[in-house]
Amino acid sequence: MNARRLGPTDIEISPIGLGCLQFAGSGRLASLGARPIDQPTVDAVVGAALDAGVTWFDTAEGYGRGHSERALTSALTARGVPPGGATIATKWTPTGRTAGHLRRSIGDRLDHLQGHPVDLYQIHEPYSSLSSVPAQLRAMAALHHAGAVRAVGVSNFNARRMTTAYETLRAEGVPLASNQVQINLLHRGIEHSGVLDTARRLGVTLIAYSPLAGGILTGRYHDDPAQVATVPKGRRWTGRGAYGTAGLARTRPLIDALRTVAEAHDATVAQVALAWLVTYYGDTVVAIPGASRPAQATELAGAMRVTLTDAEVGRIDAISRRLA
Template sequence: MIQVGQRQLGASGIMVPSLGIGIWSWGDRQYWDYGQNYTREDISQAYKVCLDAGLNFFDTAEIYGSGMSERLLGDCMRADGRPIVIASKFAPLLLRFSARSLLTALDHSLERLGVERIDLYQIHWPSWRIGIQPLMDTLAEAVRSGKVRAVGVSNYSAVQMRMAYERLKRYEIPLASNQVHYSLLNRKPESNGVLAACRELNVALIAYSPLEQGLLTGKYRVTLANEQPITGSRRFIPAFSTAQRQKMEPLMETLTQIARVHDKTCGQVALNWLLEKDEHIIPIPGARNMRQAQENTGALGWRITPEEQKRLDTASELWL
């Protein structure tokens, strides 16, 4: 079996695998074409592969698939029976005027998941309407009620996460995590202070889109004779334009060279780069079928060298 390292969710006391699984795509028909490109059976198989490999940390949200992601995760958990660590998120939507709406949303997430407590409950993005302090006060109430083990934020700047951290400290509750976009094609957490703040405050950085929706796997390279066509919603994402993918070629070539040395894939190297960057980082690549789940597990049990890390840093400087 692959040796899966463990990492801490900040100072919460919760240990998770060094690699989690993001399940934004589960049940999402609008963006990911659930029911056409993949099915409930595909998701069940992906779930089993993940648990067989020791990857039992799943990140979902109330808005993923309009709640379907949480329902599918709950179904998989009950069918399989093995324990998992669940992270979900509250969405501070425009029609939610009060932080108290979080408690109602939390109850609905618990019902969809079919559990009595969520391990990590996060604020999905900052809300100017509600404000950081009221949201942290309500998160503390959720912890005290026993419905949540640990709390985190998502898409918060360094300044915003420090504010959240200080507010939670009033209740002697640590800020466990900040979930942000982080990959070789988006290294902003290194330059905007978020990674430094996570190190200083002992907050986990949960890295979403670590493979950039497939771009870092190499299957969309413009140099491929059998170049994968850009279909669906990806057609409207600037990063998938031909011009942007041409800019990525030096990075993709570096990934390819390192992958050959280790007998790995480009995507596995890209995930390993994140894992080796800092012990506070927990990447959460998606997996909506068996093949993707197996691909993710191949990022574990080995390490790129410090020299290879530097090569990738240099090749991805455009995205700092």
């Protein structure tokens, strides 16, 4: 699969990046819903992703207060990747803070990234800052103009807030690069909420988080329901009963359809779920699956080698539509 451009910027990224919530460290993992992994495992996961063609990584201040940023860049350095050798997206946590905090804390972000640059700086969510969305975006634009961040994005913004962000940045001469939102075969809200149409109209990339629905779309829990007992408590899909007996029965037809397509491509269920995501929505959507083991990262990046036919995309679409 060809590289994609991040919104209207000159940054090129692989259609599949690697989500780094999994590198948050044990302190905050319970609430974030990831399994604890040590630094040698992070090194191996990042190395496997790079080897399989992943060119970018999504982390956040909120993933262990800089722990994930530090673990990621330690792994890149251990692999001999110099600053600028991989694209790094991180996020600012707005909770209880004013827009002025963006300027005051950029040094912390760069410190945690250990010499690697911020290629994309995202506002993690629009709900909890003490400042307005326009004030936050003006502060982001100032960071861009100061050369501290290469591109500016948002996350969890609805269509209206996304348009406000776009217009505020445009007035400052800065493009809105991306909006990171949940998109997967069981969660297609962007199609009804106006987020997809707005992204296409404005030329903004949508970064799909939880693209495997937290692992449900790998089929592992359908194959072996006993694994459900090992799912970290904070994982977001638990709340929707997706891991329960009824939830797994409901989604089984989709997993079966993904498996049929996977067999035709000598691929896996997870790879077809990801390939569908970065094919069905055209160039607008890129995906950042998470991995807690190197073999998972290799498999996920392998989705970029799966070319689905129009008929396969349509078949998966039809079944997913009944569930999403």
